[in-house]
Amino acid sequence: MIIAVANQKGGVGKTTTALNVSSALAFMGKSTLLIDTDPQAHSTISCVKEPSLYDKSLYDVLVKNDENISNHIVSTTIPGLNIVISKISMAKLEPTLLGEIDGHYRLKDVIEPIRRKYDFIIIDTPPTLGIITLNALVAADAIIIPIQSSYLSLEGTDDLLETIDKVKKVANPNLHILGILITLHDKRTNISRDVVNKIKKVFGKKVFKTIISKSVKLEESPAYKESIFTYAPYSVGSIQYKQVAKEILKRAKN
Numbered sequence: 001m002i003i004a005v006a007n008q009k010g011g012v013g014k015t016t017t018a019l020n021v022s023s024a025l026a027f028m029g030k031s032t033l034l035i036d037t038d039p040q041a042h043s044t045i046s047c048v049k050e051p052s053l054y055d056k057s058l059y060d061v062l063v064k065n066d067e068n069i070s071n072h073i074v075s076t077t078i079p080g081l082n083i084v085i086s087k088i089s090m091a092k093l094e095p096t097l098l099g100e101i102d103g104h105y106r107l108k109d110v111i112e113p114i115r116r117k118y119d120f121i122i123i124d125t126p127p128t129l130g131i132i133t134l135n136a137l138v139a140a141d142a143i144i145i146p147i148q149s150s151y152l153s154l155e156g157t158d159d160l161l162e163t164i165d166k167v168k169k170v171a172n173p174n175l176h177i178l179g180i181l182i183t184l185h186d187k188r189t190n191i192s193r194d195v196v197n198k199i200k201k202v203f204g205k206k207v208f209k210t211i212i213s214k215s216v217k218l219e220e221s222p223a224y225k226e227s228i229f230t231y232a233p234y235s236v237g238s239i240q241y242k243q244v245a246k247e248i249l250k251r252a253k254n
């Protein structure tokens, strides 16, 4: 199953979720590939030992006909997890692909030959609804939408849902929301609790039962290029992301 982690808002936990969910799935024995599509390359930086050793990235795979994605799958510092890295050059993708007739289908096309090799392909996306995120939505079977449990966090989700509907109509009828993941939750504040209730009212059963708390360990682990499961195995973040991964496995079967 190909899962895009998307929300055009920045700082909502997309990269944290992409990294830790893919790590958890790999840990559970699922063959898992992470694809970093964000020009900021935070996923890449957080789990590849020396990204600068690689002179090519997803960008080259997407724009050059003679680059095979298989040659650009590299190992990460996280056990069992492979990645296709991003570089700042991904920022050039927007102007390059906009004029192309198959501009929205590039990622889907390059993933096609390898998709059966993996149980899960997780796509981390940039904080925009531009052509990179559209490529991810066209390529994906399902979407996870992280939403922060804070004031104004639902602002803008209508645009995302509209975009998902458009992609479904035009390019990818099977695309569906696998789940809404509430992130960065601070259960001490009233506003967090109110927002959780509002998110549940809007999205109902789509909301994952597991809520990800605000946790310093989750913030720290990428700096050491570790997933939460090795960095702080007994922390709440570790327990919660493992629970989310289990929910994902369950939902992926249905």
Ligand SMILES: Nc1ncnc2c1ncn2[C@@H]1O[C@H](COP(=O)(O)OP(=O)(O)O)[C@@H](O)[C@H]1O
Binding pocket: 009, 010, 011, 012, 013, 014, 015, 016, 017, 042, 127, 183, 184, 185, 212, 213, 214, 215, 216, 218, 219, 220
């Ligand atoms: N549950 C959490 N608890 C504490 N910090 C978090 C949590 N989730 C994400 N962060 C931190 O918040 C910032 C934004 O998260 P990130 O996953 O990079 O969001 P996005 O990819 O949506 O921009 C990062 O510094 C990250 O380490």
Ligand SMILES: [Mg+2]
Binding pocket: 014, 015, 016, 038, 042, 125
């Ligand atoms: Mg990110």
